Amino acid sequence: MSTPLYQLKAEFFKTLGHPARIRVLELLSEREHAVAEMLPKVGVEPAHLSQQLAVLRRANLVASRKEGSTVHYSLTSPHISELLGVAREILSGVLAGQAELLVGLQADRSEAEPPPA
Known part of the structure; x- marks a missing residue:
């Protein structure tokens, strides 16, 4: 039995329902950002930003790539x-x-x- 589309949409909007996540998506709408670049612009602790990025990654809204010790994020769409x-x-x-x-x-x-x- 598949999940109804309206329920999937509700889950999608729940994922967007956090100010830090919206701010991250706004920043990534401009261009790719490294985590360190986003920290002062999002205004949360590093651990909290990592949690929010993990939520966005699990929802397949952002993608990450590692360059040395730096992790860069971009939008998937x-x-x-x-x-x-x-x-x-x-x-x-x-x-x-x-x-x-x-x-x-x-x-x-x-x-x-x-x-x-």
């Missing part, structure tokens, strides 16, 4: 960058809508309040 771009567009639209709502609420409040004496 350009579609990951596209997905992050679409997420940015969605969030921009949501936040713009919330900003408009806030402006409307503030205008309603100022109209409802009596002028200061």
Whole structure:
């Protein structure tokens, strides 16, 4: 019995559901990075970054290659960058809508309040 596609999608999005993992994927969307390069940009302890990279590797979202003692990571598919771009567009639209709502609420409040004496 195979796993339904919606369940696989849910697992995929769970894998993406950590800020450090999203930050790693954003960095790798730009170019390949060594682990040491990512550490200050992700802002987590080395052990924590290793854990997050292992999760991404198990999900086949990133690939690693070793050059001497340095491990470099890259995305396994350009579609990951596209997905992050679409997420940015969605969030921009949501936040713009919330900003408009806030402006409307503030205008309603100022109209409802009596002028200061």
